[in-house]
Amino acid sequence: MTVESTAARKTTRGGGKRATAKKAAPAKKKAVAAAPAEAEQDQLVQLLTPEGERVEHPEYSIDLSDEELRGLYRDMVLTRRFDAEATTLQRQGELGLWASLLGQEAAQIGSGRALRDDDYVFPTYREHGVAWCRGVDPTNLLGMFRGVNNGGWDPNSNNFHLYTIVIGSQTLHATGYAMGVQKDGADSAVIAYFGDGASSQGDVAESFTFSAVYNAPVVFFCQNNQWAISEPTEKQTRVPLYQRARGYGFPGVRVDGNDVLACLAVTRAALERARSGEGPMLIEAFTYRMGAHTTSDDPTRYRRDEEREAWEAKDPILRLRTYLLNEGFADQAYFDSVEEESESLGKRVREVVRAMPDPDNMAIFENIYADGHALVDEERAQFAAYQASFVDAEEN
Template structure:
C-alpha cells in the first residue's frame, strides 16, 4: 500500500495535479532540474569510486535521493540559509558551490570545506541532528534582525530520534521561527528501518509541537520543489516552521564502510529502483518531447567532465602541513592552542633530529 503524499510526477513520467501544490515549470526549467540531478549522481558515483581507490577516507552516497535534494534546494532563494547534513551533495551543487569542496573534506585536507557566507550554505555536520538545532537558532536570529529570509535544515529519518531535533522543533514552534525542516526519509538509519524508529509517519511528529507537517514523494523532483517553495514562503511570511518528510530511498550504502546486503532485502531495492527519480523525469521529458537524445547525451557528457575534473583534482591535492590545523581551530589566536601547536612542532622536529 502506497503512503499518502504529494505527488506531481508519477514513476511513469506522467504529470498529475494536486489541489494544494500546483506548480508551473517551463521545459527549460525541467531540463535544468534533470541536468542537476545527473551531475549530482555522477559526482556522487565518483566519490564512491575514489574512496574505494583509497583517495578519500569515507563517502556517504546520495544515490536515489537526487530529486529530494535538487527539488528542495531549487526552491531556496539566494538570501535564505541552508544547513545540510553529510549526504547532501546535490544541495551543495544546487547552491552553486564547487563539489570539490566536499571531496577536500572527505580526503581530510580541509577543516570544514567552504566559506558558509559565500553561498549561505553552512558546513556539513557529521554529528547526527545537531545542524537542526543550529538552523533553528539561526532562524530565530534572522527574524530578530528583521530579515525577510528563511532557513532550511536537512536531516535524515534517523536524526528524528535525536534529542537535538526534538529540541529544535520545540524552539521553532514556540518562537515561530522561519525555518523549514526537510527530512529525507530514505527508509534506513544505517541498518535500522523506519518502522523501528517511529510508530507513525515522521511528518506527523510536527503535530505534537504545533506546526504543520507534510509528506512528499521524495523521488518526484517537481513535488519536492513545490512543497518546499510553499513551506519557505510560509516561513518568510511569519507563519513559522514546517516539517517536510520526503519519502525516498537510499539505493546505496549508508557510507562506504557499510554493507547494506547484510540487512536489506534485494527485492526492496528492485522495487525502489523502478521509482528512480532521474529516469522518472527523463520519461516525462521524452513523453512531452521537451528533450531529445542530444540533450540527454550532453547531460551525461557534462557529468563525465565533472567526474574527470574531480578525479584529477583529488589525486593531485597536496597534503597540508599538519601544523595548519592549529590555525583554524578558532577564529583568532588562543593561548592553549598556541601551546599545543608549539608542543606538536617540537615533537615533529624531534624526528628530524633523530635522523641526523
C-alpha cells in the same frame, strides 16, 4: 553512475492509491502499530508518477518551462555522476569516507531549487545535490572526506553552512539562525536537512519546540530514506514522521521524495509560508537510499535485494527522463550532451582530488585564541618536536 548506465527497471505504479482511515480495533496483547511502509501513500504529495506521468495535486502545483524541466534533469544527472565518482575515489583510497546520495537526487535538487539566494541552508553530510544548487564547487565537498580541511567553502558566500557530522545538531543551529533572521526583520527563510535516523535525536525535538514557540521562519526537511544505517524506520517511529510536527503545533507534509517536481513545489510553498511569518513546517521526503549509508557500511547484511529492486523502479532520474521524452521537452541529443558533461565533471573531480595539497600539520594550533595561550604554545612545541622526530629518523 548516471541514468544512462542504469539498468532497465520494471515499472510499478506507486501513486494511484491512498490509504484509507479505519476505526481503531481493540488492541490485542501482541499487536503492533502499522509500519510506515503500510502508509506509504498516506497523504503523499506526488506530481510525477514513477512511470513519468504528470498528475495534479489539490494543494501543491507547479508550472515550469521546458528549460527549467531540462535543468532539473541536468542537475540530478550531474549530481549522481559526482557522487559516483566520489564513491570510486574512496574505494581507490583517495578519500577516507564518503556518504552517497544515490536515489535521493530528486529530494535534494527539488528542494534546493526552491530556495532563494538569501535563504540559508544547514545541511548534514549527504546534501551534495543541495550544495550543487547553492553553487558550491563539488570538489570543495571532498576536502573534508580526504582529510585536508574541515570544509572547503565559505558558508556566507553561498548561504550554505558547512557539513555537519554530529547527527541532528544542525536543526538547532538552523532554528537559532532563523530566530535571528526574524529579529532582524528580514524576509528570508532557513532550511535544515536531516535524515529519518536523526529524527530520533533530542536536538531535533528541541529545535521543533523552539521553532514552534518562537514562530521561527525555518523549514525542516527530513529525507526519510528508510534506513538509519542498519535500523529501519519502523524501529524508530509508530507513525509517519511528518505527523510528528502536529504535536509541536506546526504542519507537516509527506512528499514523494523521488519526484523532483513535488519536492520543488512543496518546499517552495513551505519556504514562502515561513517568509510570510507563518512559522515552521516539516517536510518528510519519502525516498530510499539506494547505496550504503557510507562507504564503511555493507547494506547487504541487513537489507533485501528485492526491496532495493522495487525502489529502483521509482528512480527519480528515470521518471523525469521519461516525462521529458514523452512530452517532447527533450530529445536524445540533449540527453547525450548531459552525459558528456557528466563525464567531464567526473574527470575534473578526479584530477582536483588527487592534486589536493596536504594540510599544514601545525595549522590545528591556529585561530583558537586571539592573543595566544601558554598551554597551546606548549602543545605546539611538543607536536613540532614529534613531527621533527620522523625527519630525523629518515635522515639516519
